[in-house]
Amino acid sequence: MNEIASFIIAKYNYWIYIVLMMIGLYAMIVKNNLVKKIIGMNIFQTAIILFYVSIGTKRGATIPIIYHGHGDGSHAVHATDYINPLPHVLMLTAIVVSVATLGVALAIALKVYRRYNTLEEDEIFTQIRRK
Amino acid sequence: MEMIESIKPLLAVLISVVVVVPLIIISRRPNTREAWTFVAAVGKFILVASMLPVILDGSEITCTVASVLPGLDIAFRVDAFGMLFALVSSSLWIVTSVYSIGYMRGLDEHSQARYFSFFALSLSATIGVAFSANLLTLYLFYEMLSFATYPLVTHHQDIEARRSGRKYLLYIVGSSIALVLPAMIITWQLTGTLTFSPAGILGGQASPAVVTMLLFFFLYGFAKAGLMPFHSWLPAAMVAPTPVSALLHAVAVVKVGVFCILRVLTGVFGIKLLADLNLGTVVAVLASITIITSSLIAMSQDGLKRRLAFSTISQLSYIILGAAILSPKSMTGGMVHIAMHAFGKITLFFCAGAIFVATGKKYISEMAGIGKQMPITMTAFFIGALSVIGLPPCGGIISKWNIAVGTLETHQAGFLVVLLVSSILNAAYFLPIVYKAFFCGPEETLFPDKIKEAPLWCVVPLVVTAVLSILMFIFPQPFLTLAKLSVGTLFINP
């Protein structure tokens, strides 16, 4: 029992991201409203960002900005003192991408609204079928 | 055996593709256009004939065009059997061109430029099949022929033509994709080559079950041969203008199917393999069923062209039967039958067309007494019928005789009975037409007692082919020699 608990605690970051991701996926599949779908998409992306950032952490390390003073070039840097910078870099990119996708998705949702006067998918379908 | 590298086979194939360009460009001027068709037809015949001496010397001509897959080329090889077939089709193209001009102008058909262009393309494909060195090239030209003949079959562009065209494509292309293509690839996987060889390439490479399966795939995949139950496209295709039926559905297309089957039987399976597995008999039985059944069906047909079509189906299976008996004599007979039947049947089709042009009649029941109005045509019809039935003094007897001798040589007398029965049936459905045309009483006749033949363009070709049918009884040597040469290479080590 104890082992299981420690196992769960040791990997809790993964459980969280999976739960978050599934919430996003559920919203994207099930929700009827287009904006809710977009929100689901964003949660989905955020879950992945969380996953990446969480694998960059390192116990006992600080943010990856090297402590230095002016004229202090000989300062030795130990990799164990700083957390992994790479996931942060990647996620900066991923965040930007998700913002870009969000912008385009909103633009399309706006166009849908302008045409059908609703954002509910089923109502849109009935309108399409009526034609 | 000597191999000669030459570009002539390629030229012979391409000449009628190239001629399509001027045909389309000058489509507005019929005389110049048809002059081009003539140039191509004669040029093709000369090219093919110029290779004849070499072949008769026992050499073969090869030509590799392109290597399309590793170890697999588009290549031509002219051997005696291919030569025989090419000679028949290219010589008949000249005659048919003349006839086409008469027929198409006589009926004032539409889209004549398209008609002549696709006709030229079809002939290219036919010669391509005849000269193929391997199965891939064969398949390529086989498919090309299927697509090139589609606009010809559906020339009238009406509902009936569409229905027939659909059936035509479904049977011919469908079977080739569904059966020949996988069979070809399986063969390639098993043997690593697709080049025809006189001893066959499958021998010792595959289990009997696989060989049998492949045999059926090829046999029915080449649906152009009209082996039952893959025959019903042929009567349907009779909606085409008569010159198309004449050249394509009595000579080029259907013979391509038979040619392919013969090529595959001899070049891929090999006589020895077929004999060892007793597959020859299986094929022969299938062919016999087709022969008898389609002859019986032919008797009940009233449409003249439909009757001819069923007759063709039955005659095609003669050729397959000749090959399947697996004796040198009958194989020779089968090969020669390609030529003999071609001349006989094309005469019959020409006659049917001439009758249609002159009187607009399509049905046999309407033709009582027509011999009085069109004596030349009906005489030619009689000669053609004799040839197809296999009676002297026409060429058909020579091939049938050889096949019959072959059945006796190999002690398969059952097939001799088939031959005899079907000959009687042939006579039973052809001779009454001739009889009624000439010898019906005055009260029965439907035509005035005044000679009114079809235009000269139509009559001359059918006279020519009728005369040729008789000549081939007297001088069968060219074709017989070619067939014997070819069979000689196949039965070197029986």
Place this chain on the structure above:
Amino acid sequence: MTQHLPAIIIVVPLLSALLVAVFGWIKKTICFVIALPAMGIVFLSSIVLFYKVITENQPIIYFLGGWSPPVGIAYNIDHLSSLVLVLISGVTLAHLIATRQTVIEEFTNKVSAFYTLYILFVTGLMGIVATGDAFNLYVLLEIASITGYAMIGMNSGRAYLACFNYIIIGTIGACLYLLGVGYIYLVTGSLNMLDIASILPGLVDSKVVPAAFIICMVGLMVKMGLFPLHGWLPNAYTYAPSSVSTLMAPLTTKVMIYVMVRVALYVFTPVLSFSVIKPGNGFTWIAVAAIIMGSLMALSQQNIKKMLSYIVIAEVGYMVGGLWLGNRMGITGAILHIVNDAVMTLCIFLAVVSFSSYKKRDKLSDFQGAFKEMPVTAAVFCVAAISIIGVPPTCGFFSKWYLISGGLAAGHYAFVAALLFSSLINMVLFFRIIEIAYFEPFSDHHGKKHHVKIAEASPGLLIPLIIVACMLIILGLYTDELVTHVISHAIPAEIV
């Protein structure tokens, strides 16, 4: 300068996109004038790269920013990617010239924005193919996707909803790929493909590797529209502006399959992909389902573009199935089909655009009399149709040849049967259209002369169309060269 070619194929279109964005505000017609030479340069550079790779017989690796991998990002242009680069740039060039008029008609006052997105889309695809970095691929994938969403959504009517679904599903696909890359990063610590490939075989026991593999593959399958995940594709391609669907249909799915090949063979290495994880059989069965369902769905469509979209879905099944047969023949077939299918799809979509250039032709019944009015387009359409059916000597036959051979060699007879079935269905599909175009409207045949005015599309569209159609046959005849000199080097030697 030739050592910088890998950068040039990306930088030139990128700069030209910016120029189009700026100068397009000033003068509309200048967009095409800028885009054409840019794409021309890209095409030439790709050919030079292709030539270099083949003659030197080793991959060209370019360090972006001067940092050698795995620290920096590297471009890795080998036989496979240089082939696809030439394909993409060639297809784009032909498409760019062919659709000049259509673009002006469809995007009256947004031509400059369209061309900017268009060039960025192609840049993204080129980058996807050239890159040797798993994460860089994701970024470029998103560039291609976002520009693609925008271009698809630009049509009126149902395009909006189709595009919205595409965004949602496409984002799921891309995110799954990103997640898969994250898993790989988690166990290897690297993002460079070559580096990952050298580390992964040591991790055969880890459960993370199969998980990463499956997630990546599912993501890519969504993006390429493989059968159960294809929902977005038909509507998106059908309702998109025709100048967009003609570009996306040939390129997007094909590039995604390229990515699948790349990830399977060069990231997860053949050992993992075909021996340890072994999804092959399952994936091939999915492909079989895709081929059959795609063909059957195509049969039930009345709208030509929708029908073609379903054919695209079936073709995706061809390539995925060929890849996961796991033998040399099948993979050769899959790669060959990437090339052939891109050209075939371009040809058939452009032919449809050409048919609609004077009269809107959407439904199959609209094609009445099309052959008489547009004989050249009709001829091209027939060539493309024959190629898709798979008849020699067009290229479609030869890739099918390899795929069937691969299926037989692997003993996967269902795949072979599905391929043949789909060929037959394709024949029915295309001859249905050809029949309508050729026979209808019916008339009494004898003696009646039809005088239909020939109304061909403009030469700007017709000439590229004819060139593409010729390419179908040329590609077919040069299959041997392509296979022995390029594709056989593109497949790792351990695959037999």
Place this chain on the structure above:
Amino acid sequence: MKKLGLIIVLICGSLMLYGTIDFPDWADPSSPASTHLSPYFIETAMHDTAVPNIVTAVLADYRGYDTMFETTVIFAAGLACFFLLRRFQRRAPDVNLFRHMPTGITLRIKKGGKVPVDSSEFERIDSIWVPYDLIIKTTCRLLIPFILLFALYVIAHGHHSPGGGFQGGVILGAGIILYAISHNLRAAKARIKERFDAYMCSAGVFIYVGTGVLCLLMGANFLDYSALAPLLGTDPIMARSHGILIVEIGVGIAVMAVMICLYYNLSSAGRQDEGL
């Protein structure tokens, strides 16, 4: 649909949970991710590029190529929004509202009516207008300069502290958007015109790509900033540092411009006449 969705989600979730069994523990310093590449970055980034913020160094130099396309993605998104939404219409809206500022009286003028010309006394207001906004306007007017200043700081100080082009650019854009919200869209457009904004989008990306091309022209690989040393008059290592600053500025401009472009188009559904 709901049940089906739930089942799909549960299946996916459990598969993913299964996949995590072999994952390294949270914050494990010995995980492959922390031991393969990242030590190199941490230990040599300062030495290679003279940038203490390793994230910035990796972002704009080691993986500068990614970042270039990241900027392009943003650019593409802005352009896509414009492409999809923008509606050029010369037709004036049916009803315009004008406010006489000294008295606060609102005039409602139908199409074709006479429009007040003296702009110093009248201002056009949105048809959905929140009655009184003096406090908001004044507060924002005071705040915005500081927001913009802070944004510039974030861009410029990205080398030494968390920050950089994206962050700074977003804050810059937010400042302008705040202005647009507190006043109205036309007021913002008067300050930053649509065309100018579009040029800024392109210019931002162009600065980035141009820097890379400059490196190419100097004979080094694309985006290898050390080649810029002769132009900048520094040693190659400092040249990298400066190169990073240049591209960060480019990113900042592009991001700001795109944010504004997105706001303009989304808030007014592409008409760019009345917002929100």
